[in-house]
Amino acid sequence: MSTTTSVIDRLRARVGVDGPAVTATVEAGHLKRFVDAIGDPNPRWRQEVPPTFLVALAPVSLHLAEAEEYGKGWLNGGNRFEYFAPVMVGDQITARGRVADVYEKEGSSGNLLFIIFETDYTNQKGDLVARLRGTAIRR
């Protein structure tokens, strides 16, 4: 139990702290591989990115090695996207992620650790184009 508590405390200490920014260019080839993988044939996605593409440009969550001391596996609890401007092929997107919250909950088959991540995506002009909030769960 003390190990569990200290893992949570260490993760809580990172709440609100930005991780390293990741910058990537939206490449037509990558976009094509992504839309082929999701099976969406809409020709619009030859130039513009579909609603979930930004997760493929930068890691969805910061790699929190210490969180893996808790439980035995990761689950994705949910994702929330807010969109402010379209993202097109050639755009240079910078993702800045942080831990927004950490809490433990009692599940039907043992305790679960919830880690809430937030990522802001800005383009080459410095405009905020999207924001993602995700819930990662250790079980």
Added chain:
Amino acid sequence: MSVQVGQELPELVKHPTTRQLVQYAGAQGDFYEIHYDQAYAKSVALPGVILHGLLKAAFLGQLVTDWLGDRGRLSTFEVSYRGVDMPGHPYRCRGRITSVDGANVGLEVWGEDENGKRTTVGTATVEMSS
């Protein structure tokens, strides 16, 4: 086309395969073994390899953008994963309009497994063009 509360979106049925999961893992860059390694998935108490939550989100995103077309823009899109889905089983994406407030339209979306269980639930808001 008028937009009214209660109206259902044309449904979208996907037929995910293990091949698609590997394709998606590569395209997203998510190489967590539960999406392609059967033995690993079972070792963490899953019934076998499962769909990426974000792949199911992409399916529901397509449901919304196929319906919306060029009539407006997506403002928010949110999904919660309530259950696991496995390749080799159809995944049915559905949605309906829950609110209309001027140009702002609220939607409820969900993904069902072949037993009709809603394994993914979510919402979207769109701003219709005038």
